Amino acid sequence: MLYLQGVKNKQTIIIMKKLLLLLTLSIGLSSFAQNYNPNRGKEQISDQGHTIEKRTIKIKQGGEITIGDDVLIGDGASPDGTFRYIQVNEASMFRGTNTGGTHYGVQQANALPNKYAGLKAKVVDFQERGNRKTGYKMFVIVGVGEVKRYQIDLDSALKFGELIVEGYVNPNKETKTQNTNSSLADEIKKLNELKESGILTEEEYQKAKQKLLE
Numbered sequence: 761m762l763y764l765q766g767v768k769n770k771q772t773i774i775i776m777k778k779l780l781l782l783l784t785l786s787i788g789l790s791s792f793a794q795n796y797n798p799n800r801g802k803e804q805i806s807d808q809g810h811t812i813e814k815r816t817i818k819i820k821q822g823g824e825i826t827i828g829d830d831v832l833i834g835d836g837a838s839p840d841g842t843f844r845y846i847q848v849n850e851a852s853m854f855r856g857t858n859t860g861g862t863h864y865g866v867q868q869a870n871a872l873p874n875k876y877a878g879l880k881a882k883v884v885d886f887q888e889r890g891n892r893k894t895g896y897k898m899f900v901i902v903g904v905g906e907v908k909r910y911q912i913d914l915d916s917a918l919k920f921g922e923l924i925v926e927g928y929v930n931p932n933k934e935t936k937t938q939n940t941n942s943s944l945a946d947e948i949k950k951l952n953e954l955k956e957s958g959i960l961t962e963e964e965y966q967k968a969k970q971k972l973l974e
Contacts, residue, residue: 806888807896808915817886817898819918823927825900830880831912833872833904837920845917846872846910849901854908872910884909 804812809820815827825831836843848855848870856869881902890896900912900923917923919932948969955965 806898807890808898810898810914812886812888817900817914819914819925819928821918821931822929823925825883825886825914825925827883827885829883831883831900831902832924833876833879833881834917834921834924835877836871836874837922838871841874841877842868843872843874843922845913845920845922846902847913849909849911852908872904876904879904881910886914 806812806817811818811820816824817826818824833846835841838844844867847867856866881904883900884903885901887899887901888896889899898914900914902910902912904910912923914923918925918928919930951965951968955962
């Protein structure tokens with residue numbers, strides 16, 4: 761009788777171990793399914809033209825950002841110096857909201873503090889958010905030593921200098937430079953025409969040209 765009881769106890773223990781193993785595997789697979797991005801690791805092109813390769817974003821205008829690396833925070837783009845494009849992450853429980861049902865004050869409440877300007881942040885992840893109707897935006901999720909994570913609107917932050925990435929060429933600044941060079945060339949051409957027509961002496965021409973080049 762005791763022998764049979766012992767066998768039953770052993771069988772019960774074995775069954776319980778098997779159930780525990782299955783439960784552990786189930787939890788592990790569930791966690792894996794939640795965190796695993798089937799496209800992560802495959803080279804993709806984002807809506808903004810950036811190349812996404814494994815843990816790295818290769819920015820269309822130059823430079824790259826890799827998960828685990830640091831990025832340099834620039835200056836806030838708002839008139840008062842606050843960060844407009846670096847905000848508390850949408851998924852964070854610490855993200856501020858307006859209980860009155862409006863967005864008033866939400867941006868300021870969630871902005872990255874000015875004290876982080878010129879400092880580094882650790883890249884935790886990057887996500888392309890949006891939908892087919894409105895389009896998609898790339899966000900870089902970073903940590904700055906606080907419990908809460910911050911999201912960076914990649915293209916806007918780069919464009920307005922809130923995020924500094926080595927190798928990035930700002931197309932806005934490039935256009936302004938091209939326009940400035942074009943205007944300068946036009947002005948020198950006009951001075952040259954005035955000199956050739958006899959309106960300006962050689963000395964006057966050189967002085968006017970020098971002022972343009974200063």
